[in-house]
Amino acid sequence: MTKKIQHPPLAMSRRALLMASGAGLAASVLPFGPLSAQPAGTLAMCVTPEPNAMCSAFNTASPVTVVSGKMLEGLLNYDFDVSPIPALATAWEVAEDGLSITFTLRDGVTWHDGEPFTSADVQYTIMEILKVHHPRGRSTLASVTAVETPDPLTAIFRLSQPAPALMYALAGWESPMLPKHVYEGTDVLQNPANNAPVGTGPFVFQTWERGSHIVMAANPNYWGEGEPKLERLVIRIITDPSARAAALDAGELHLAGDGPIPVNQVQRFIDSPDFQVETRGTEMNNSLDMIHTNMRNEHLAKLEVRQALMYAMNRDLMLDVVYYGLAEILDSPIPETLPNFHTSDVPQYDYDPDRANALLDEAGYERDADGMRFGLRLIAPTVGDTYERMGQFLKQNFRDIGIDLELISADIPTFIRSVFGEYDYDLTLYPGSVTADPTIGSQRFWWSEAASPGTPFVNSTGYASEEMDAVLEAAAVEPDPEARRELFVRFQQIAMTDLPILPVARPIYVTIAAANVENFVPGPDGIRAPYGSLAFTG
Known part of the structure; x- marks a missing residue:
């Protein structure tokens, strides 16, 4: 197994302090404005190449899953042992014969537009979207013949035969739940929500300036207690690996994953007290x-x-x-x-x-x-x-x-x-x-x-x-x-x-974060995680 490489900060440098206060960048550095002009809780990360969509229900390219996973959630999350833990579902039961899975859904969850999340959304997403259009859903969900909805908070998957892999495919970045009221009756492949998602996640889509950046704001009605911990998440598009390394050095980025920098520069980030370097976070996405x-x-x-x-x-x-x-x-x-x-x-x-x-x-x-x-x-x-x-x-x-x-x-x-x-x-x-x-x-x-x-x-x-x-x-x-x-x-x-x-x-992909960032690899999906717990320290 890959050894975790994470160096705790030995001391907070002046540059890191400026990053934490948001006062360390000149106005011309970022195309959307300097971090000092952003809300104090703004974290800047990057993704590359630029995603060609915002919703991983239709496109599972790596950058799409990174951005989609912040806004759209799944029924389950996973711990580092790749065991399921609650997300939009709080409990689940697999029948002894393996032919049904009953999910109890989280009460009080709303979509970003204020509508309630219910079992009808689960039924529609599984049967009309993921089974039909998801690149992996055709095989992963092949055994699912129906999703029954006996009440708004219960979804029962009926299977034609056991599907042991299914319970490992329900994370938000892999199998995102979509709002039935937004998609039903439309050409789902052309629905505007594919590029401006309406989800239940900790961040709400704001803008996508193609070639430059994506901005998400904190979801004020998020179900996770005390989350999200950030006010804003800015995802920058920086295509050149050396430029990403320079942006990390300059404090223009707080976080970058999926092997973001030239591999011949990784060691100096490992050796620097200003950064943390982590190799976990690909267990769900080798x-x-x-x-x-x-x-x-x-x-x-x-x-x-x-x-x-x-x-x-x-x-x-x-x-x-x-x-x-x-x-x-x-x-x-x-x-x-x-x-x-x-x-x-x-x-x-x-x-x-x-x-x-x-x-x-x-x-x-x-x-x-x-x-x-x-x-x-x-x-x-x-x-x-x-x-x-x-x-x-x-x-x-x-x-x-x-x-x-x-x-x-x-x-x-x-x-x-x-x-x-x-x-x-x-x-x-x-x-x-x-x-x-x-x-x-x-x-x-x-x-x-x-x-x-x-x-x-x-x-x-x-x-x-x-x-x-x-x-x-x-x-x-x-x-x-x-x-x-x-x-x-x-x-x-x-x-x-x-x-x-x-x-x-x-x-072996590394994730690099500034020394004052915490929970940047919260689970086995790494930077694809919802990031409700992502925060600054100090």
Whole structure:
């Protein structure tokens, strides 16, 4: 498990004191005005890249989940053991046969527009929104056939078969509850509330200045006693990692997560008494760097080519050169951070360029006069400098086996359209979230029925295997933990044999906060948490 790295402040520096009082910035620093011009309880954090929506019910891209989770809540929260704890539901009971789950809802909760939150909202959200439009909801909620509402504070999920993963998928950033009265009777995909959410969370949407910042105000009617502790939350859009590091140094940011700065600068923040650096907070959202192959490509359709690519990657060296040590090599699609599911009993692909070359020779791909066999395009989103370094690293690794790699960097909308809409790519690399349960996060990348043109972050490879589908479908409904583990062991073995996706590494993302910020990683969802308890000290 990742070791927590958190340095308590040894002394409050002058800069930190100025940050706490809000008096340390000149008027020209921030596009929305200096922190000194904001209410005293204003905290500035950042997100990157800029989200293309505000509601994670329809889009589970990482920056969307970060902002959505502050305004929209789920039925449950989770502790660091990834055990459910109350949120909009205060109690729950799973039937012995696993075919129903009864939730008791929190009394007195209101939406940001003043309307009461009731079981009708839960029913509508689950059946009309998440089951239909959520990228992971199609599989996570597949067994939910109905949500009964015997009274305003009781919601009963009826299931066609047990769904053991469901209880791990009800956090606000993953499965946000939406107001029925706002969405019913509208084109839900075009509803204005998708970009100006009406939620129950501790913060209320105010403004979104695209390319600059998002502002949320404290919810004066929030159900959490004494929360929120901030008056205002400002989420800045700072696309350059070095600029984010400079903004933290200057006090223009109090908080930044998801690996916000160049990895070669992390150690100095660890060593500084002005900051806290935390590696917890990804247990609910393990983000994995994996290369997804487009098996529609005539070269990549051959298993020997995909195997050769695995053998060609010098991942031990990559940890130092690309990640500066802040990563762990993946030997399967499920990381070691999920010990109840992970196995190393799978085909292994240690760095072996000679083996890679032999496979390509066997496949009939001869080198030309320039030593190249064929070319491939790798597209990655512009989400920092790590993928730029990795692209250059892979380009050299693949050149050594005669594959000319063309690197394409795309903004998020272009990336989603190219990869998931048009399937216009050969290889793609992006941080795929696998969450705390493989049925929720991993299944969508290998399950043939998850493929849906235009739906982001699902199976885009064209991979379809009857055995894989059967294993994943059985694991999704198996109530016995040991039997379910064995199914996921088989899943990993098939995945590492067929190789539609090439596991690379699990980045160790850090969250950095000023020394006077507390509760910035309150649980296993890290910066995706609602942040009602986020506060300044001193």
